[in-house]
Amino acid sequence: MMLPQVAKVIVDVPVKDTDRPFDYLIPELMRSWLEIGSRVGVPFGHRTVQGFVVDLQDRPSPGGMRLKNIQEVLDVVPPLSPELVKLAEWMSQKYACRFITALQVMVPTALKGKAERYISLGDPEGQPEEEDEYSLVRVVAEPTEEAKTIMAYVAQKGEVPAQQLSRIFPDSAETIKSLLRKGILQENQSIKDKLQKKMLKAVDLAVDPDEALAALPQFPAKAQRQREVLQFILEMKELLPLPLKEVLKALQVSAATVKGLADKGFVAIEEMEVFRDPYRGRRFKPTEPLRLNDEQQHAYDRIVDSLDARRHGVFLLHGVTGSGKTEIYLQTIQHCIEQDRQAIVLVPEISLTPQMVERFKGRFGDQVAVMHSRLSGGERYDEWRKIREGKVKVAIGARSAIFAPFDRIGLIIMDEEHETSYKQEESPKYHARDVAVKRARQYGAAVVLGSATPSLESYHAARSQANDEFAPMLLEMKRRALGNELPAVQIVDMREELKEGNRSMFSRSLHQAIETRLQRGEQIVLLLNRRGYSTFVMCRSCGYVAGCPECDISLTYHQKSNNLRCHYCGYAEPAPSVCPECGSEHIRYFGTGTQRVEEELAKLFPGIRVIRMDVDTTTEKGSHEKLLKQFRDKKADVLLGTQMVAKGLDFPDVTLVGVITADSALNLPDFRAGEKTFQLLTQVAGRAGRHQLKGEVLIQSYTPDHYSIIHASGHDYLAFVRDELKHRRNLHYPPYCRLILITLTHEQLPLLVRMAENMVSVLQGKARQRGWFGSLDRLTADAFDVLGPVASPIPRIKNRYRFQCMVKWRGNIDAVGLVRESAEQLEETAHNQQLQISIDVDPQMLM
Numbered sequence: 001m002m003l004p005q006v007a008k009v010i011v012d013v014p015v016k017d018t019d020r021p022f023d024y025l026i027p028e029l030m031r032s033w034l035e036i037g038s039r040v041g042v043p044f045g046h047r048t049v050q051g052f053v054v055d056l057q058d059r060p061s062p063g064g065m066r067l068k069n070i071q072e073v074l075d076v077v078p079p080l081s082p083e084l085v086k087l088a089e090w091m092s093q094k095y096a097c098r099f100i101t102a103l104q105v106m107v108p109t110a111l112k113g114k115a116e117r118y119i120s121l122g123d124p125e126g127q128p129e130e131e132d133e134y135s136l137v138r139v140v141a142e143p144t145e146e147a148k149t150i151m152a153y154v155a156q157k158g159e160v161p162a163q164q165l166s167r168i169f170p171d172s173a174e175t176i177k178s179l180l181r182k183g184i185l186q187e188n189q190s191i192k193d194k195l196q197k198k199m200l201k202a203v204d205l206a207v208d209p210d211e212a213l214a215a216l217p218q219f220p221a222k223a224q225r226q227r228e229v230l231q232f233i234l235e236m237k238e239l240l241p242l243p244l245k246e247v248l249k250a251l252q253v254s255a256a257t258v259k260g261l262a263d264k265g266f267v268a269i270e271e272m273e274v275f276r277d278p279y280r281g282r283r284f285k286p287t288e289p290l291r292l293n294d295e296q297q298h299a300y301d302r303i304v305d306s307l308d309a310r311r312h313g314v315f316l317l318h319g320v321t322g323s324g325k326t327e328i329y330l331q332t333i334q335h336c337i338e339q340d341r342q343a344i345v346l347v348p349e350i351s352l353t354p355q356m357v358e359r360f361k362g363r364f365g366d367q368v369a370v371m372h373s374r375l376s377g378g379e380r381y382d383e384w385r386k387i388r389e390g391k392v393k394v395a396i397g398a399r400s401a402i403f404a405p406f407d408r409i410g411l412i413i414m415d416e417e418h419e420t421s422y423k424q425e426e427s428p429k430y431h432a433r434d435v436a437v438k439r440a441r442q443y444g445a446a447v448v449l450g451s452a453t454p455s456l457e458s459y460h461a462a463r464s465q466a467n468d469e470f471a472p473m474l475l476e477m478k479r480r481a482l483g484n485e486l487p488a489v490q491i492v493d494m495r496e497e498l499k500e501g502n503r504s505m506f507s508r509s510l511h512q513a514i515e516t517r518l519q520r521g522e523q524i525v526l527l528l529n530r531r532g533y534s535t536f537v538m539c540r541s542c543g544y545v546a547g548c549p550e551c552d553i554s555l556t557y558h559q560k561s562n563n564l565r566c567h568y569c570g571y572a573e574p575a576p577s578v579c580p581e582c583g584s585e586h587i588r589y590f591g592t593g594t595q596r597v598e599e600e601l602a603k604l605f606p607g608i609r610v611i612r613m614d615v616d617t618t619t620e621k622g623s624h625e626k627l628l629k630q631f632r633d634k635k636a637d638v639l640l641g642t643q644m645v646a647k648g649l650d651f652p653d654v655t656l657v658g659v660i661t662a663d664s665a666l667n668l669p670d671f672r673a674g675e676k677t678f679q680l681l682t683q684v685a686g687r688a689g690r691h692q693l694k695g696e697v698l699i700q701s702y703t704p705d706h707y708s709i710i711h712a713s714g715h716d717y718l719a720f721v722r723d724e725l726k727h728r729r730n731l732h733y734p735p736y737c738r739l740i741l742i743t744l745t746h747e748q749l750p751l752l753v754r755m756a757e758n759m760v761s762v763l764q765g766k767a768r769q770r771g772w773f774g775s776l777d778r779l780t781a782d783a784f785d786v787l788g789p790v791a792s793p794i795p796r797i798k799n800r801y802r803f804q805c806m807v808k809w810r811g812n813i814d815a816v817g818l819v820r821e822s823a824e825q826l827e828e829t830a831h832n833q834q835l836q837i838s839i840d841v842d843p844q845m846l847m
Ligand SMILES: Nc1ncnc2c1ncn2[C@@H]1O[C@H](COP(=O)(O)OP(=O)(O)OP(=O)(O)O)[C@@H](O)[C@H]1O
Pocket: 290, 291, 292, 293, 296, 319, 320, 321, 322, 323, 324, 325, 326, 327, 452, 481, 482, 648, 649, 650, 686
């Protein structure tokens, strides 16, 4: 068989023209084991850089340039599989990002190596690589004492980091330089990882056990301690290698004793990898599968059928809060593992609580690896290696766990599939749902998207079955698993409160409800919807919110110019001082902070115990968990917070959920505002009365007749979907079309504006050429429309101005390709002008 001679490598060099594979020769010794997905160090210009092998080739292409050698292979097990390399290539096309960026997001940051310089002994007799002036004067004089010391040091170490050498011989810079010039020392570059595997000294048997056994009686009297060690090691032979520390502790011997035994050749002391387990020492109570109810059984059967058929299938598991979705995840995973396949479980970062982890570890124990951002770099690296090396069967984690390097995936579960955090906001701007479907298809695996409030994209796709790329099968669960009812929800009209003279942020009903819970010793969850803090303008008398006449989204207040603007189309109007609807003067920007609510609670209910959970109180590692544990242990009456308190929590004694202001997210300049509000209210309402005690929910609102709020209070997802889809269709928003957000940034505003306008006309021109330029109003299958340019919602960041335009498109056309091509063309002509263009395909945040 012919071994490949050439590797195609994507290098980690962040300039424009490097977004393509470069060819390198594979040295003889590497040929048999270099693989697609290997991480390598290669010479690039004058440096050594890190790269990934994306393809192998039998021989150099004829007539090609002389190729450089691959310098080093950085891992024993390649960090990526050929499947992941293919996936990265697909991502780079789908999301218009660089290939290396997509590869990089798949490996832990611990593996982002940097080149380091090393000094070793050179070969002064050999020819210098290139003739230079110094080669003539090489090796003329005897080395000085100083030079000898340095050479001896290097010889002893073999290889010394350049920096370390100059630290140890601070006054010898000139001598070192001269030794390098003479070729007596040489400098190499090598890629060094940010983080190392954690190693531990371990003892292993170095001879055949029988031989060791036979030798035991022959140990002389003064070596009795050594004999004991050898005997112990023989007894423990099933568990070898043993950590040295444990041997010393067990026998109360010194390291020298073991070393002596090693010198005699009976044992070897070696380095052993240890995994930094973030859950070490924690015991997880084992749990048994529950008997499924009819609805659960039905959903379970469909998914298991798909697993058994080993055919790719996508399921949208729409189950009300508390319907027992997690139990279905657990039991289908069980089935998947029994097939000797692996499972990935994605949950939003904020729901990745110990409670959540416990449910999976409790069922599958050590077969589970957990990956989330609160782990240290080392812990994350180790969990990742457990997956790569096949030591676990289930990976649970936030968004990026979708890249878990399994090679026999059978099932991918995405809990709370509607969560916007599944979309990464920086490059690569991927959506984990797309990646999940793509990977599952590769393996003939099943995908389960679970939610009480599925995204409109998923629900619409399931209902219409129109999209053959993504048409999930709908599985519904309408009842709670424990048989209790969904809590009664009451909307409180805050305009009425104001009319009656109550200017507090607590309505009289919420005040009363809190009072009652405090008396009964039950617990309360209070949600402050803080998205959209202080940005929109609302009348507190009538609930009027200033919106754009063209786009039907709320306008954003700009303090500097004192006007209101639409971030989609650029429409602007002066900020009103009285309400245009009712003439009231109670018109103001909206938003209250959690801290203010906390103060108000303390004033109204002296002695109340409040746990505040928001970005401020949860920055520290572990703080999130600590706060939740305190609440669970009933150390507080109220859990007050932002979205964090809405998701996935299951506390038996919570009987009241209060939403301080339901409206604040509704008025964000975002066409998904209604959807997000509905989802959040439904989620938070689902926290109440999950067990024996009956739950009650109070939603305070200034727009109590908004359909998002009405339908959330009625637990009526279908009615919400009906209204929202109508809305989306009229205004041409997803799922009726798709979006690409293009953001241009530059230091100079006039130049930027010109280029942004240019961008729009280039896009329009190219689309027209291809015959697919047309309004979305027309009922044709293919359409492509460009809105803008307008200033971005954040018009300047770090002294760079930002403009954006939005592509709306539909049908079977390569809109992403066209946008990328146009952006590259524009960047080309704007060469050296520092124009940056970012492309966001299917954006979740329109900023
Ligand atoms: N078949 C069953 N028999 C008995 N109890 C069950 C069953 N299925 C689930 N449960 C229990 O019902 C409760 C709610 O289930 P679970 O948390 O899985 O619901 P969920 O749909 O994931 O909820 P949410 O979306 O609100 O997080 C849990 O206490 C769970 O142990």
